Amino acid sequence: MTMKLAILVLASIGLANAFTSPAILSRNARRNGLIVSKMSTMAEAGVPPSTSDASDVAEIEIPTNLPSEMGVDYVPLATMLATGQLAEADQFTRDALIRISGAKAKGRDFVYFTDVKNIPNTDLATIERLWTKFSNGKFGYSVQKKKWKQSKGDFEVFCRKIGWTTKDGETERKKRWFGASEFIYDVKKAPEGHLPLTSALRGTSLIKYILTHPVWDNEDWRKEP
Secondary structure: OOHHHHHHHHHHHHHHHHOOOHHHHOHHHHHOOOOOOOOOOOHHHOOOOOOOOOOOOOOOOOOOOOOOOOOOOOHHHHHHHHOOOHHHHHHHHHHHHHHHOOOHHHOOOOOOHHHHHHOOHHHHHHHHHHHHHHOOOOOOHHHHHHHHHHOOOOHHHHHHHOOOEEEEOOEEEEOOOOOOOOOOOOOOOOOOOOOOOOOOOOOOHHHHHHHOOHHHHOOHHHOOO
């Protein structure tokens, strides 16, 4: 068995346990708006998909040196992204934010914007390198930061730029998760910055604080460990 295949197998076993844990699969909490994975301003946005069709991604060896100051194993995230499982990677990222922001330690399954300052640069950089690496620079918070800047901080314009809105006839609205997800888990088809998704259920402060995190003050986050 090759090293890459062994990593895939081990990661898959770990994920089978991780994604059946109460913290991740607490559907009641999600329905009540208590988890960061819930999208945007619609209370009826529902639970995000647990799986998606595999997307074509950059064929890059799965890295194993993935630093974390919070003891998070990011090999499963790398594996998901490397195999085009973007919905799963999206969910893993939101769950990771809950942990590395300290929200989980406080007994919460959602992130306040005030928690963002507690996210270590090391962890956010690791997450970002993986998203940008396997999407050829199309996805990631740094890409969203660029779109945010182009939007001059206007959240509605920002959502349009990254494909978080759609139209029902002439009426524009935020995309929904329930039923058949309206988000695009495909590197080729999605707009730049489309993923990862961030909740705006409690307002836009969370995404603003993530996009202005000190890790983006320079390009050091791009450096491989």
